[in-house]
Amino acid sequence: MALRTILLLALLALAAQAGGAAATGEAPDKLAPIVPGQVKLTGWLGQRVEANWKNRLLTVNLEERLKPFRSPTEKDGWSGEHIGKWLHASALMWSYSGDDALRKRMDEAVASLAASQAPDGYLGTYGPQWHWGGWDVWTHKYNLLGLLADYEATRDERALAAARKIGDLLAGAFGDGKRDIIKSGTHVGMAATSVLEPVVLLYRTTRDPKYLELARYIVRACDQPNGPKIVATLTRTHSVAATANRKAYEMTSNLVGLCELYRSTGDETYLAPCRFAHDDIVANQMYITGGTSLGEHFQDPHRLPNTGAVSENCAQVTWMQLAIQLVRLTGEAKYADTVETIVYNHLLASQKPSGEALCYFTPLVGQKGYGAGTNCCTSSGPRGIALITTIAYTLAPDALAVNLYEPSTLDAQVGGTKVKLAQRTTYPVGGTVDIAVDPEKPAKFGLLLRIPSWCRKYSATLNDKAVEGSAAGGQYLKMAREWKAGDRVHVEFDMPATLVQGTDTNEGLVAVRRGPLVLAFDARLNPALSGANVSPVAEADGTVSLAVAADPDGAAAHALKGEAWAAAEDGTHKKVPLLLTSFAEAGRTGSRFAVWMPSKDRLKTVATSPFTAAKESWSREGNLSAGIADGDASTWRVTFNGQKRDEDWFAVERAEPTTINTIVYAHGHVYHDGGWWDASKGKPRLQIKKTPDGAWEDAAAIDAYPDTTAADPKGLADGKSFTVHIKPVKVVGIRVIGAAACGDNPSQNFTSCAELEGLMEKEK
Numbered sequence: 001m002a003l004r005t006i007l008l009l010a011l012l013a014l015a016a017q018a019g020g021a022a023a024t025g026e027a028p029d030k031l032a033p034i035v036p037g038q039v040k041l042t043g044w045l046g047q048r049v050e051a052n053w054k055n056r057l058l059t060v061n062l063e064e065r066l067k068p069f070r071s072p073t074e075k076d077g078w079s080g081e082h083i084g085k086w087l088h089a090s091a092l093m094w095s096y097s098g099d100d101a102l103r104k105r106m107d108e109a110v111a112s113l114a115a116s117q118a119p120d121g122y123l124g125t126y127g128p129q130w131h132w133g134g135w136d137v138w139t140h141k142y143n144l145l146g147l148l149a150d151y152e153a154t155r156d157e158r159a160l161a162a163a164r165k166i167g168d169l170l171a172g173a174f175g176d177g178k179r180d181i182i183k184s185g186t187h188v189g190m191a192a193t194s195v196l197e198p199v200v201l202l203y204r205t206t207r208d209p210k211y212l213e214l215a216r217y218i219v220r221a222c223d224q225p226n227g228p229k230i231v232a233t234l235t236r237t238h239s240v241a242a243t244a245n246r247k248a249y250e251m252t253s254n255l256v257g258l259c260e261l262y263r264s265t266g267d268e269t270y271l272a273p274c275r276f277a278h279d280d281i282v283a284n285q286m287y288i289t290g291g292t293s294l295g296e297h298f299q300d301p302h303r304l305p306n307t308g309a310v311s312e313n314c315a316q317v318t319w320m321q322l323a324i325q326l327v328r329l330t331g332e333a334k335y336a337d338t339v340e341t342i343v344y345n346h347l348l349a350s351q352k353p354s355g356e357a358l359c360y361f362t363p364l365v366g367q368k369g370y371g372a373g374t375n376c377c378t379s380s381g382p383r384g385i386a387l388i389t390t391i392a393y394t395l396a397p398d399a400l401a402v403n404l405y406e407p408s409t410l411d412a413q414v415g416g417t418k419v420k421l422a423q424r425t426t427y428p429v430g431g432t433v434d435i436a437v438d439p440e441k442p443a444k445f446g447l448l449l450r451i452p453s454w455c456r457k458y459s460a461t462l463n464d465k466a467v468e469g470s471a472a473g474g475q476y477l478k479m480a481r482e483w484k485a486g487d488r489v490h491v492e493f494d495m496p497a498t499l500v501q502g503t504d505t506n507e508g509l510v511a512v513r514r515g516p517l518v519l520a521f522d523a524r525l526n527p528a529l530s531g532a533n534v535s536p537v538a539e540a541d542g543t544v545s546l547a548v549a550a551d552p553d554g555a556a557a558h559a560l561k562g563e564a565w566a567a568a569e570d571g572t573h574k575k576v577p578l579l580l581t582s583f584a585e586a587g588r589t590g591s592r593f594a595v596w597m598p599s600k601d602r603l604k605t606v607a608t609s610p611f612t613a614a615k616e617s618w619s620r621e622g623n624l625s626a627g628i629a630d631g632d633a634s635t636w637r638v639t640f641n642g643q644k645r646d647e648d649w650f651a652v653e654r655a656e657p658t659t660i661n662t663i664v665y666a667h668g669h670v671y672h673d674g675g676w677w678d679a680s681k682g683k684p685r686l687q688i689k690k691t692p693d694g695a696w697e698d699a700a701a702i703d704a705y706p707d708t709t710a711a712d713p714k715g716l717a718d719g720k721s722f723t724v725h726i727k728p729v730k731v732v733g734i735r736v737i738g739a740a741a742c743g744d745n746p747s748q749n750f751t752s753c754a755e756l757e758g759l760m761e762k763e764k
Contacts, residue, residue: 027266030331031394031401033324034412036096039392043407044428044556048348051355052385053093058102059356060086062109064374068125069116078376080125080139083109085379087146091153092386103154110150113143114158121169123162132173132184137192140166144198148205160205167202170195171214174221181221188228190250193218196257200264215261219270222254230254234273240280240298248285248293249376252277252318259325271329278326281319282338288500288511289364289518289583289595290338291316291346302504306364306596307626308635313350313360313377316342317384324391327403331396334474336403337453339391343404344428344516347384348584350377353555358382364520364595365531366627368587393421399446401476405433417443419483428516428582429548429558431458431493438485445483448476449491452516457494463487497544497560499536502596509596512536512544512580517558520586521594523613525552525559525579530613531594532631534564535603537575549579553589558582567603598631609757610658611734619648622750628652633719633754636668638675639740640750648740650753653689653733660758661728665702665736666721668752670713673743675752678710684738686724688731696735700724710742710749719754725761734758 041049065083068074087109094102117123122131124139144166151159174181185192196218203211222230228244230251237243244251255274262270284301285292291311294303320342326335349368350359357370358381371378392404398415405427412419422436437447451458453474460467460477467489471477479489495515502509512519521531538544549561564578586593592613614629619639626635629652639648663686669675677684683705687696702722706714736756740749 025264025266027263027271027329029263029328029394031328031396033328033390034393034395034410036092036386036389037098038412039096039389039408039410041389041392041406041408043425045343045388045392045404045406046408047556048351048353048355049093049096049385049388051353052351052382053090053097053099053102055355056358056382057086057090057093058099058105060374062086062105066109066112066116069113069123072122072125073127074125075127075130076134077125078135078138081135081142081376082374082379083113084139084142084144084146085383088142088149089382089386091146091149092383092389095153096386096389106150106154107156110147110156110159110162113147114162117162117165121165121167123166132179134186135191137170137181137184137195140170141195141198144195144202148198148201152205163198163202164206164208167199167206167208167211167214170199171210175214175217176220180224180226181218182224182227187247187250188244189222189226190228190230190244190247190254193222193228194250194253194257196254197260200257200260204264212264215257215264219258219261228254231258231269231273234276235269238276238280240277240285241300246297246299248296248298248315249312249318251298252315252322256318256321256325259322259329263329274322274326275330278322278335278338286341287311287346287364288513289345289349290342291362292319305505305635306594307366307630308363308624309361310363311346311350311361313358313362313384314380316346316350317380320347320384320387324387327391327394333450333476334453336391336401336450337474340404340450340452340516343388345518345583347381349586350381351385353585353588363626364583365593365630367590367592369625396446396448398444399448399478399480401448401450402435403450414439414445415443417441417445419443419445427493429560431491431495431515433489433491433493435489435491437483437487437489439483440485442482442484444481446478446480447483447489448478449489451475451477452493454513454515455493455495459492461490464490497546497562499538499542499544501599506596508599508602510535510538510599511596512546514544514546514560517582517584518595519560519580520583521578521597522581522586522591523593524587524589524591525581529564529566529576529578531592531597532612533598533603534566534576534578535598535600536578536580537563537565546580551581551585555588556582556585558585564597565600565603573600573603592627592630594630609664609759610660611652611654611756611758614652614654617651617653618753619650620645620750624752626754628753628756631755633666633721636752636754638668638671638750638752640671640674640748642748644742644747644749645740647737648749648751649735649737650756651733651735652756652758653692655692655732657690657730657732658758658760659728659730660726660734660760662723662725662759662761663699663734664721664723664755664757664759665753666719666755667716668754669718670716671743673745673748674741674750675743676708676713676716676741677705677751678739678741678749679705679708680710681739684736686726687735687737688726688729689733689735690729690731692732694732696733696737699726699729699734702736708741710739710746711744713741713743721755728760731758
């Protein structure tokens with residue numbers, strides 16, 4: 001998001017209030033974002049934002065990001081995207097913090113990029129013979145975004161000059177009768193056409209019409225027969241799953257660009273598909289925690305498994321950007337509700353609370369895979385966290401809107417009057433909000449308080465008197481008056497915890513939501529329990545009785561104490577103490593967690609494995625890492641690493657021995673190049689370990705496993721379960737082992753596992 005653009009739009013809005021008008025055909029924001037330096041966040045969000053710039057942006061290896069530009073030799077790949085993403089996030093965070101060390105790093109990065117730029121404006125990592133292939137336009141997109149954000153924050157003319165050179169190069173290379181931009185990017189061209197966003201920002205920064213014409217060409221190119229047809233398809237079907245190849249990150253990036261183009265032209269054709277996409281994602285593609293996508297793609301409606309490649313960080317950040325754009329352009333609170341859901345849950349769940357590491361995918365059940373290395377998602381996450389500072393409050397010509405409730409201060413101008421606002425709140429754990437409004441002189445303007453869509457009951461007072469008027473959840477409560485220094489607003493949001501019944505892929509499961517937070521079971525807080533074996537106790541009306549408790553490790557105060565049902569050995573239920581925490585804080589130390597837990601009824605019918613949530617291990621670290629002891633056979637782990645191995649295995653182990661007479665193995669998935677066992681070398685075997693230091697012993701072969709070969713899976717279905725009965729034996733571990741398959745690529749092999757369980761079944 002461009003800082004100078006924010007200021008420009010705010011000035012346009014003020015001009016309109018004074019009787020002026022925006023440029024012909026433009027659509028100024030109805031709620032303009034604030035400049036980050038106007039706000040200081042001092043609560044939980046503030047801690048996460050501070051960790052973002054201190055422990056991530058200030059510590060990443062800039063040389064690693066800049067080196068590929070000095071000697072461009074790549075022919076594929078996207079190593080060039082990282083510096084632009086870093087500059088974008090850093091510009092927002094420097095505007096917010098004023099940190100000298102961060103500014104110094106930004107200046108060094110801009111100087112290095114400017115020195116690496118070719119005379120014709122090329123600023124990529126590809127060798128000359130490979131220009132505009134693969135992800136080359138994509139790299140220029142992020143360089144444009146980063147350079148423009150840097151210029152608008154610092155007024156460094158080197159950044160603007162480099163950005164203009166990129167714009168001129170793109171305008172000369174692509175267009176009607178020139179190179180086809182669709183052929184210059186992956187995912188039906190969407191990777192290349194997503195350059196639309198910074199191209200429009202460059203136009204608004206410079207007012208050079210050739211950049212606006214380039215933007216219009218990009219949209220026309222999308223509707224070519226070989227293009228993704230984003231506008232046409234969303235306008236016709238209102239479905240992201242019916243659009244292009246469903247790739248979530250690239251598609252939402254294009255939608256953010258369409259919002260920018262609408263802002264510059266006022267053409268509703270560009271805004272409508274963005275609205276349709278938002279509503280479709282919320283209704284059909286959004287996890288309860290606000291994230292979206294599985295395996296980086298939109299899926300069939302409501303296919304939202306809780307483990308595996310859940311909510312790519314890149315996709316959820318651009319999804320958040322789209323919602324922010326719609327808040328700005330429409331002034332509607334429902335889009336700010338979407339921002340709140342994403343921020344308080346999936347976005348901050350993807351960030352390690354200390355800030356230095358982030359997740360690529362963030363499952364709702366399992367463990368968080370924080371990583372401090374460089375990849376697309378660890379580069380995208382800091383951008384999303386930085387954007388919080390722009391949307392906590394927004395400004396209309398004659399009003400100030402409160403979008404996020406957080407201890408904070410704001411210095412802004414509303415209708416030409418300087419206003420200081422201070423917010424004290426227990427949010428998001430509590431519903432008490434106190435706001436001090438102090439204009440420098442008495443002034444008439446509106447204060448818009450977002451009433452969250454989850455809220456069914458609230459009260460609001462102004463200077464201890466009830467506020468006139470009301471607003472439903474998902475709307476703004478509007479308080480228009482002449483404000484004076486010393487005015488005080490008090491709001492109490494009723495914040496009961498409620499039990500959410502799962503549907504579709506979550507049939508038979510329940511989750512707990514309290515206010516803006518989705519809560520989770522965390523093994524760190526419940527060492528004697530498993531999230532797959534307990535069900536939160538709820539009242540007849542669906543409410544869950546919870547009390548704020550202290551976190552034993554001193555984490556953010558999101559620990560809430562209640563009760564859960566657990567299955568007793570005699571088949572009845574017993575109540576046990578339960579501690580829940582926010583999804584954003586759950587699993588922060590590597591412990592297993594679960595947003596979705598079994599319903600009480602499901603506890604009656606599902607045989608509980610004593611190995612559920614046990615320690616998992618495998619022969620090779622693969623490229624897909626779902627739990628194999630999480631009770632979810634719809635997701636799987638693989639041993640694929642591009643190499644060959646004589647045998648592969650998956651194992652689960654517990655600390656204390658337990659007696660079993662049944663072992664269940666569930667196959668994962670058949671890929672073109674493997675993913676199953678090669679039974680021609682012997683049926684896969686089940687092994688047991690009797691003591692923690694003992695050896696693995698063969699217990700049985702999976703005789704019912706099909707007669708597969710290395711190249712032929714013999715019709716093996718995803719999630720196919722194989723149950724093997726053995727003599728009762730006391731064990732601490734179970735393992736499945738065998739020869740892996742190679743499919744159509746004999747230079748490697750691998751296999752997969754969805755579930756591995758050990759049970760003590762009663763004799764029939």
